Amino acid sequence: MRYLFPIIVFLLFGFGATAQGSFQIALLKYNGGGDWYANLETSIPNLIEFCNKNINTNIQKQQAIVEVGSEEIYNYPFVHMTGHGNIIFSEAEAQNLRNYLLSGGFLHIDDNYGLDQFMRPQMKKVFPELDFIEVPFNHPIYHQSFDFPNGLPKIHEHDQKPPQGFGLIFEGRLVCFYSFECDLGDGWEDQSIHNDSDATRKKALQMGVNLIQYSLLGEPNN
Numbered sequence: 001m002r003y004l005f006p007i008i009v010f011l012l013f014g015f016g017a018t019a020q021g022s023f024q025i026a027l028l029k030y031n032g033g034g035d036w037y038a039n040l041e042t043s044i045p046n047l048i049e050f051c052n053k054n055i056n057t058n059i060q061k062q063q064a065i066v067e068v069g070s071e072e073i074y075n076y077p078f079v080h081m082t083g084h085g086n087i088i089f090s091e092a093e094a095q096n097l098r099n100y101l102l103s104g105g106f107l108h109i110d111d112n113y114g115l116d117q118f119m120r121p122q123m124k125k126v127f128p129e130l131d132f133i134e135v136p137f138n139h140p141i142y143h144q145s146f147d148f149p150n151g152l153p154k155i156h157e158h159d160q161k162p163p164q165g166f167g168l169i170f171e172g173r174l175v176c177f178y179s180f181e182c183d184l185g186d187g188w189e190d191q192s193i194h195n196d197s198d199a200t201r202k203k204a205l206q207m208g209v210n211l212i213q214y215s216l217l218g219e220p221n222n
Contacts, residue, residue, distance in 0.1 A: 022058035025212065026066040026076040028107070030093075030122075034085035038112050043188040044080060050188075050205040051212055055145050059212075069093035073100045078215045079107050082185050084114040087122045094125035101126070101168075101175040106215035109178040110185045113158050123168065123176070132166040132178060141165070141177060144213040146206035153203035155196065156183035173218070177211060184208060 027044060029036050044063040051057040066073045069092055073079065079100075089097065101107060109119060120132070135141060135151075142148040142165075152163035163182035167174045186194050187204025196204075 022060075024060040024062075024064050024076060025078040025080065026064035026073070028079050028081040029065050029067045030081070030083075030087050030089065031068075032086040032088035032118070034083040034087050034115070034118060035112075036081070036083050038083050039185045039189055042190045042193065043082075043185045046190065047188045047205060047208040047212075051209050055209055055213065057212070067093075069096045071096075073097070073105065074103065077105060078212050079105065080110065080185070081107060081119075082110040082112045082115070084112050085118065087115070087118045089122045089125050091125070094122070098126045102170065105175075107176040108211050108215075109176065110183070111178070111180045112183060112185060113156075116180060119178075127168055127170065130168045130170065132168060135165045135167045135174070135177065139167075139174070140218065141174065141210055141214045144210035144217075146210055148207060148210070152179055152182045152184070153187075153200075153207055154182065155187035155200055155204050156194070158183070174214075177214075 025044065025048065027036070027040065045061065048059045048061060048063065051059055064076060066076060066079065068089055073096065097107070109115070109123075111119070123132075137149060137151045142151060152165045154163045158181060161181045164180045165182075166178040166180060168176040184204050184207055187196055187201050188208055191198070191201060
């Protein structure tokens with residue numbers, strides 16, 4: 001099994017680093033017909049820009065696109081998955097994603113509305129022994145550079161339900177965070193796309209910072 005480096009704290013905050021783009025984050029491409037490419041143009045690029053500007057990360061400006069079954073996934077400490085529709089993981093893809101997560105990688109799944117019923121059975125292939133649990137509000141993922149004492153911010157209204165953050169925890173480590181009834185990725189997009197307020201977009205981007213920061217450090221930035 002390949003292992004990710006225990007990720008380079010000085011790269012996260014730019015300590016001693018002068019070149020822009022010390023590491024890259026990726027969007028997950030999957031089969032099944034669902035729109036894995038939802039929010040492709042501006043969502044993650046805007047989050048990267050916000051991270052580099054606000055917490056002095058050194059992330060490459062352009063996101064990568066990585067397939068579930070590709071060995072290239074090990075190059076990315078943070079992988080983002082989104083969409084509205086069907087998802088299918090082959091057994092080999094599920095095993096590759098499992099190995100990636102057990103090797104230190106981190107997966108953020110963002111329900112862009114309608115993803116839930118398709119995503120859960122596929123992630124069960126990845127971790128048949130685990131169930132998604134609701135992440136408590138005192139978890140470090142909500143208390144990194146930005147504090148969210150009540151959990152996920154509400155970005156878009158779908159079914160008049162509160163936003164929820166779920167996680168898969170393997171041997172005490174949160175390896176996958178799932179944002180539900182929230183739509184963080186839409187909040188990361190350009191303002192002109194959804195006409196979200198500046199305050200709403202700022203909350204979405206700040207929570208995105210926390211996700212990336214937690215995926216690299218795992219603890220609050222005190």
